Amino acid sequence: MDFPVHNSGPLAMVIAGFFFGYFLEVSGLGSPRKLTAQFTLRDWSVFKVMFTAIVVAAAGLWLLSALGWLHFDQLKIQTTFFWAMALGGALLGAGMAIGGYCPGTSVVGLFSGRLDAVIFMVGMMLGATVFAINFDGIKGLYLAAEGPKSQTLSVLTGLPAWLIIVLLAALAVAGFRWGAKFESRRGGVISAKELSE
């Protein structure tokens, strides 16, 4: 086997996207009430779903490349631009707290019947336009503090990737336990029934 395939065509993208949308919907992450309840610590679904997905995918990619079936060095690994990414992350956190979605979950929200997601999408396109208009002024920040090309946690710390993945899994388990305590104290996880009322 010789992965990754680089261009798999539109149908493969629709199928991959289908599962992406499906798993976000069935976990409740199309709901802005559920998404924002992560930040009040009432409902830890965002953390649980994301962290589980990251650990499962990281372990799978590691295993496939250890078996020699996947060329890990051909995968897209983002290069750090510290300030742009730190500030951008904060803006998306604030955007979710205020607007109720992120780009992917807004699509899931709309296609599970939530019309407020359309307004969020219009907002995103305005925000991207504002960015583009002011790009010359932002460029310094956009390019500041560039890290080593495609740096991973493994390269940064000198630890083997499998150990990083084990540590992330341990961190996830600790987070799940800690989260469960908050969830029971703050009214509990938001159910589909509660959202339909």
Added chain:
Amino acid sequence: MKNTEPKNFWHPLAAGAGLGLALIGMFLLTGHGLGANGFFVRLVVWLGDTINPLWTEANAFLKTYLAKGHPVSDWVSWEIVGVALGALVGSVTARRFQLKFERGSGIGIGMRSALALGGGVLTGFGAQLARGCTSGLGLSGGATLAVAAFIFLGTFFAAGLLLSAFIRRVW
């Protein structure tokens, strides 16, 4: 009697594991992960090129996307079609599909609209600055153990937590 109650959501660990497998599939198929922000940028570029091509072609940020052609030729547009279908199938089959304006009990539709728009603007700006969104950079980058993804996720959660008092009031 027909059961009209919505089925509850999956256990987050089961859904998260499924999402992780879908993400592996995407990496195998393309060499990159799942995304969403890119689709909205492509829409902006396409609209810009339709309404004001001279300005769009002159814009240093947008012109790099313009070189990639029509949105239909981009993988992310097809992936988003899939996301929409997946969400539709998931919500309809579990009786969770419900046309509504989701908002907190304390605010009206006008306020919810203003907040959705404002939050969207911050998100659209922030995702261009970070070169990716929660899925494209946070989730997909995280799966490759990219340092960039963990910087992004750290400030994403920190900013959300800082706004928790605000969230309690409006959600």
